[in-house]
Amino acid sequence: MPETTPTGLHRLAYGGDYNPEQWPESVWQEDVRLMREAGVTMVSVGIFSWARLEPEPGVHDFGWLDRLLDLLHEHGIRADLGTPTVAPPAWFYRAHPEALPVTREGTRYAFGSRGAICHSSPAYHAAAADITERLAHRYGSHPALALWHVHNEYGVPVSACYCDTCADRFRHWLDARYGSVGAVNDAWGTAFWGQHYTAYDQIDPPRVTPTVGNPAQQLDYRRFADATMRDNFVRERDILHRLAPGVPVTTNFMTALSQCDSVDYWAWGREVDLVTNDHYLITDGRRTQVNLAMAADLTRSVAGGAPWLLLEHSTSGVNWQPRNPAKRPGEMARNSLAHVARGSEGAMFFQWRQSRRGAEKFHSAMVPHAGTDSRVWREVVALGADLGALAGLRGTRTVADAAMVWDWHSWWAQSLEWRPSEDLDARERADSFYETLWDRHLTVDFAHPEADLSAHPLVVVPALYLTTEAAGRNLRSYVENGGTLVVSYFSGIVDEHDAVHPGAHPGALRDVLGLTVEEWSPLGEGETVRLTERAGDRALTGDVWTEFVVPRGAETVWTYADGPAAGRPAVTRHRLGEGTAWYVSTRLAPPALDAIIGAACEDAGIAARSELPRDVEVVRRTGEGGTYLFALNHTSADAKVPLDGPGTELFGGEAVTGHLAVPAGAVRVVRLA
The missing domain is CATH 2.60.40.1180 (Golgi alpha-mannosidase II)
Known part of the structure; x- marks a missing residue:
């Protein structure tokens, strides 16, 4: 089995992306002195260095990296060494312009940013394998090496390419998945609108069409694009495993940021030796600490509950949002330690020294433009000391109270065109359910819908539009065996091919919920409905969505008092076997959603933690x-x-x-x- 923790690291990881190629070597000695002052234990190097390592085709310059790694080792600092394959050099694209990705509209991107890669390109495959092999041969046994860092943030900013090379590879992917063109026709429902195919070479990527394209084709292309990126990671990982055995290999995820919703991290988590994540606060008025906790819980869950590593976050403001406020005093430490509390084996930043040039020169760093006579630096040093005091918790695991079902494939399907309301938002529902649980001081595991849920007394399903038959059976078994389940609207609707389950909605979840839905009635912009409790005097307000629910074994707990479904059930509870399944058929904001979650917690035997203050x-x-x-x-x-x-x-x-x-x-x- 490969190692799963950075080799030679006996404390929590603390440091950041170090880009010494941006600075004269005279600065390096000062950098390592400051790293020791700050308690830095590991830095990430070489991630964007391909052009420096190979300035011309086949001409290599490793001398500067030799000197850097030797310097780090001399000062007791471990290295997370990158394969620089996220940013091929200009000479590579001049020789292979076809390796630049093409948009759905047919526009080929130009060189000059990062991550501009057609992941199907044979030329890219060969060049990436070559530089990876050279790095592995040269540094696989270097005493500073703790971790291999393949590529950088797969899927950002480009995950899917629509060029002819991708079209050909997509056809081979379909043949491997389905076995015949006829099976593709069946899966995609091509009888609709006369889209029937008789040969693979008739199938193209889902490029721009006059109106909405085939949704099942679009869904499969997202799967294909994700799998193609993952194949490239595995190719580099296997080279590193072969040439540098014993050193773990990772790539940095972005689990809870919408910028990276093109990646199925359940699948990726099985391929890395150590799950790592990048997290940046979204400062749009939301409670940033809640989103941070959600990202950390999700990353830990992708790691199967094992310790993971926060590989990037920011010391203060970022540079890519409409407004980028500085973190307040103490906020950097709270952010860092919140990740550690939820399973991270350290806190790493982007980046060590703030750049003077380039697109990220206004992104904060451990050593800011203001230098060491600054609040940020003083907090960096203090945090290093605090993390040093926590070395004993390495290898411990975070204790969770409840679980949330999360599936990227369902999100991909729900986000396609022509859904019943443009206000349907799977991520918004997940955020709201998570915030409700967080405000109840419950730590959350995330789970694939077909995963074993038996360890959790409470499971919530904020949005599961795409629900396989296996997932439906799994959720039913969970409830029958004593679990408490809470399901939100527009779940259980389609199968893995985006085909509506036979019979009434909610398809694969009818039995576990004990109800059917005759019809949906989305609400207009700004329109609300009032819900009244059958056995009490509490009233709730919903918006966006209502349904005509027909109980078939479930009891009605809240009723629509007005709106299109007035007098009909709005929230139901179904006793099934030894457990209970709740259904919420309208959108409730967290304060209203808390009433349902509170009742479900009682069913699950989870005591209220009212002695803990909010936030x-x-x-x-x-x-x-x-x-x-x-x-x-x-x-x-x-x-x-x-x-x-x-x-x-x-x-x-x-x-x-x-x-x-x-x-x-x-x-x-x-x-x-």
Whole structure:
């Protein structure tokens, strides 16, 4: 089995992307001195260095990288060494312009950015394999090497290419998947609009058409594009495994950012030795700490619950959003330690030294333009000391309370054209359900819809438009065996080919939910409906969506008081076997959704944690290294967190019992006795 932790790293990983090629070598000595001052244990190098490593075809310059890795090793700093295949040199594209990707509209991208790659290009395959082999031969046994870092953020900014090379490879992919053109016709429903094919060479990528193209074809092309990128990763990974055995291989994911929704990370998680992730705060008015926790929980789940690594985030503001505010004092430490609480074995940044030139010169860094006489630098040094105090938790695992079903293929299908309402948004539903659970101080695992759910007393399904028969059976079995399930609207509708399940909606989920849906009635912009509770006086408000629900074993808990489905069930509860399944047929904002989640928690035997203040985050990691309780105060007021036993607060070293005092904006970590 390959190693799954960075070799030679005995503390948590701390550092960032280091791009010394942007600076004269006279700066390098100062960099490593500052790295030691900050407590840096590992840096990522070489990710965008192909043009420097191979300035001309077949002409290589490794001397600067030799000197750099030797310097890092001399100062006790480990290296996450990149294969620079995300950014081929200008000479490569001059020789192979066909390796630049083509858009659906037929426009070929130009050189001058990053990630402009046709992943089907044979020339790219050969050149990427060559530079990877050379790096592996030269540095596979270098004493500074801790981790191989293949490519960078696959799928950003281009995942799918629509050129003729991709068209040919897509046809071979279809033949391997379906076995015959007839089977492709059946899967895609080509009888509709006369799209029947009689030979593979008639099939093209889903390029621009006069009106909506075949949705099943579009869905399969997203699968093909994802698989093609993954094949390229595996090709480089296998070279590194062969030539540098014992050194783990990764690539940096972007699990919860919409910019990378083209990647099925369930599949990718099985291919890397160590799951790593990049996370950047979306500062659009949302509670950034909730999105951060969601990204960390999802990444841990992609890793199968095992420890993972935050490979990039920012010390302060980024540079690519409409508005890029600086992080407030203490926010960088809270962000970093929130990831560690949820399973990361460290906190890495983009980047070490802030660039003076290029597209990311206004992106924050560990050493900012202001230098070491700055708040950011002082916080960087303080965070390094805090992470140094947490070395003992390496290998422990985060403890989860509930699970959320998450499936990229379903999202791809739901995002295609001509759905019943443009306001249907799978990501928005996932965010809302997650925020509701987060506000109840519940730590969440994410799960594929066909995965074993039995370890979780509560499972929520915010959006599962595409639900396979196997997934439907899995969710039913989960409930029958004692689980509590909460399902949101527009789930269970189609199979893996985007074909509507036979019979009434919600298709594959009819039996577990104990109901059918006669018809949907999406609401107009700004229109709302009121829900009343059958056995109480609570009223809720929904928007975007309503349904004509017919109970077939389920009981009605909330009813539509007005709107198109007035008098009909809005929220139902179905007792099935030893468990219970809830259904929510309209869009509820988190405060209203909490009423349903609260009732489901009672069914699941999950006690309310009302003693914890809002926006005070409490997470546990446990294992052979002990049990660690993280308390993160995202508020401007001091807080107290109850402890279920005595322990030692690791940043201050004091013994604590009863309650843990957490100052405003601060983080405390207790190793429980």
